[in-house]
Amino acid sequence: MSAITAPAAIESTPTPIPVSQVLPWAFLLGLLAIVTVYFVGAEQGAVSLLSGTGVHEFVHDGRHLLGFPCH
Amino acid sequence: MRTLLIRGLLAGLLAGLAAFGVAYLVGEPSLRTAIAYEETGTAADHHHDEAATSEHAHGEEAEVSRTVQSTWGLLTGTLAIGLAVGGIVALALALAIGRIGPLGERGTAALVVGIGFVAVVLVPFLTYPPNPPAVGDPDTIGTRTAAYFGLLLASLVAVGVAGSVARSLGGRTDAWGRAGAAALTYVVLMLAVAAVLPSYDELGDFPASTLWSFRLGSLATLTTLWGVVGLTLVASLARIRTTPARAGAGSPA
Ligand SMILES: [Zn+2]
Numbered sequence: 001m002s003a004i005t006a007p008a009a010i011e012s013t014p015t016p017i018p019v020s021q022v023l024p025w026a027f028l029l030g031l032l033a034i035v036t037v038y039f040v041g042a043e044q045g046a047v048s049l050l051s052g053t054g055v056h057e058f059v060h061d062g063r064h065l066l067g068f069p070c071h
Numbered sequence: 072m073r074t075l076l077i078r079g080l081l082a083g084l085l086a087g088l089a090a091f092g093v094a095y096l097v098g099e100p101s102l103r104t105a106i107a108y109e110e111t112g113t114a115a116d117h118h119h120d121e122a123a124t125s126e127h128a129h130g131e132e133a134e135v136s137r138t139v140q141s142t143w144g145l146l147t148g149t150l151a152i153g154l155a156v157g158g159i160v161a162l163a164l165a166l167a168i169g170r171i172g173p174l175g176e177r178g179t180a181a182l183v184v185g186i187g188f189v190a191v192v193l194v195p196f197l198t199y200p201p202n203p204p205a206v207g208d209p210d211t212i213g214t215r216t217a218a219y220f221g222l223l224l225a226s227l228v229a230v231g232v233a234g235s236v237a238r239s240l241g242g243r244t245d246a247w248g249r250a251g252a253a254a255l256t257y258v259v260l261m262l263a264v265a266a267v268l269p270s271y272d273e274l275g276d277f278p279a280s281t282l283w284s285f286r287l288g289s290l291a292t293l294t295t296l297w298g299v300v301g302l303t304l305v306a307s308l309a310r311i312r313t314t315p316a317r318a319g320a321g322s323p324a
Contacts, residue, residue, distance in 0.1 A: 062148020
């Protein structure tokens, strides 16, 4: 945030990160994200892995307001 | 790479908190009105008898109290989705940096978040607008959920196709020409997908004003979530750039 950074203000095209370096993370985080979205967005609604309605009720308001079909 | 992911997740955490605030203040009032309407028993879906109520209970008979649903439950939901969005955006950014036209890191981040918002929030919102409690036939929840997630998937695939169309144009046109071709491809594909997917009309005589304010609240929540992810990520990338300690600007983040 000082005058020293003036040359950096003009962004040059950065070097791409090799795909092989991204892939393991993509796999891990992709899986976690799918599980997360599933539990917030669909569990104990259209499909149920766990019995009961506790998960559905707990995330209920989030499910509605985040745009997922709830019931 | 790891710093980028951590920044993405932190941005997601912050976004989840902000989205909770907006959801609580702007979304909850219409949600409460909708639940009150549902409990008067005038809801359009006549399947909502005792059996259905026990399956989807909001009132005192619920396992989780309404207070918990509207506070800790809501917070858990927005934080979880914030983290998921932050993580996936960071991954997409890791793949996009240095690969999209003449854009720098911050420009790429803004573009990735913008595309994500259109593909994951705006287009699904326009195709299947979110519904408050008391709207929706419990008998169709299966197909509605499948259609919603199918639409999300189709939207992401369409973004991929649009990207490869832009790539295939190569040097035949400039960056604006490629961006235009990509946008046109996406719009045409999604119009086709939306035309093929089923539509649902299960509003019954639900009050229109409550429906409208609920949908605005939902859109405000989602816009806050994505907006904060974008702003935080762009700001944190600016910090990487301006930190003198950033040894070897060419090495992967
Ligand atoms: Zn509900």
